Amino acid sequence: MTRPTDFTLRGALDALAAREISAEELARAHLDAIEALNPRLNAYVAVTGERALERARASDARRARGEAGPLEGVPLGIKDLFCTEGVRTTAGSRILGDFVPPYESTVTANLLRDGAVFLGKTNLDEFAMGSSNTTSAAGPVENPWNRRNDPDTRLVPGGSSGGSAAAVAARLALGATATDTGGSIRQPAAFCGIAGMKPTYGRCSRWGVVAFASSLDQAGPMARTVEDCATLLRSMSGFDPKDSTSADMPVPDFAAACGRSVKGLRIGVPCEYRLDGMPAEIEALWQQGLEWLREAGAETVEISLPHAKYALPTYYIVAPAEASSNLARYDGVRYGLRVEERDGDLQDLYERTRAAGFGAEVKRRIMIGTYVLSAGYYDAYYLKAQKVRALIKRDFDEVFAASGAKVDAIVTPATPSAAFGMDEKQDDPVAMYLNDVFTVTANLAGLPGLSVPAGLDTQGLPLGLQVIGRAFDEETVFAVGAALERAAAFEALPAVMAGKTARAAG
């Protein structure tokens, strides 16, 4: 029999339906794996074991009554950016203190409605700002993969959803929620050899998700297969009147789209994504991916997205501007940390609380955002960035145009490199920002983007390909992603995972 932690989400649902395993056994197997491996990986910041077992037993009872939901009994990790009623939520920051939300985010409420069992809250970069999961107040997450010739160097899982990615890769959850503002689902998915989907802006409600940059933030799933991401996304999605930007659109059966043929589809290959100094193996994997799609009957088409090269600097004005506004709410008064001096005034309370509560990267971004929004600089920076953002979106509109479309989807590398060491790229903020060079355009344009594990680099580390699609056409994205997945037949396993006799830890 399959080890319970080795099930795909689809496989677990089948086994649960066939009564080959109970939700309680499934949850317990994952909790045991977390207990064994989390001290090393630090993928979970909180494990809600008792609650999980209680919910799993309730799930078994529902199934026995014939009331099984679409995710009945599936154990998931929840990024600690989603507010969970009665369970401490930190956003990876000290400033939230012991904040315990009195409400449940819409996305997690949807998952619970469909029968999911939450194992705990997963680690992340502070306020989802980062590409390495090294900025968390709860400490860094370790990537479960190691370099073949250098197994002792601890690697980053990517970020910001590094805890979710590491947990799914190491079999500490069947799937996980994540969020993506500039690449925070797709980049860690690629670094950890799993699939991750950032849906169209507006597809998943942002209500109850700790805000970073509201015009860019989107929730999405991570799982070990494209189809599992599709199954999770269907449950996570849906119109929510509590989020003013939530799209009132029907939610299709995304999993069904994974079986669609890609024959006749036109796949765009943007020439601007061919970067100077990009490793040859990334370029080779990209070409291999395009060849796989041609073999499956798709046509590949060279396209140009002339403003794509301005996406990262645009993002690093827009996102900090929105963050500086969103994070103004952490004032030491209503919730979270408070630091005050005797006889200090209110301004002093604000300044001391925020100095103690925010980490270095969050402070940098609040400072940049405050500056670009301040009188005298607003037009030169913020307004300029908003205009360039419009041009970036226009480039996509032109290749995806409803009439006379050049392409149906775009395929690119997911990241410019494989996972790097925990000590690398920490001294230069701009070098760290370059991780998101391929992913950030989809956020600026509000488009869906999927990262699919497609191969290994020469060091044995996973590399991903990205599929970008039209707004609200996740189905084509899933179809192309599933075709890449079938052709790639990615079966490599991380060094650290449940059930594997681990090399001496440390």
Next chain:
Amino acid sequence: MSLDADTVRRVASLARIRMEPAELARMEAELNGILGWVEQLQAVPTEGVEPMAGGGAVSLRLREDAVADGGKAEAVLANAPDREGAYFGVPKVVE
């Protein structure tokens, strides 16, 4: 455009983040590094381009101007670091 020490101090004050002189100096260097890098946007012609503010294509909905939620003072105050009855507690603001 490059930030000087006075501007960095003013921005920190606007952002309500207390910074010691050493941190201000480090921040000045880091911010100038980032701003130097985003400077490349100035080369993009954007005359007549409508700025893009939101993430979605659709215009925002309006809802009826009616109370949809509320009356939850205890839940709202449950995480407050300091409270006085049904109010948040803060240092004295008015003399």
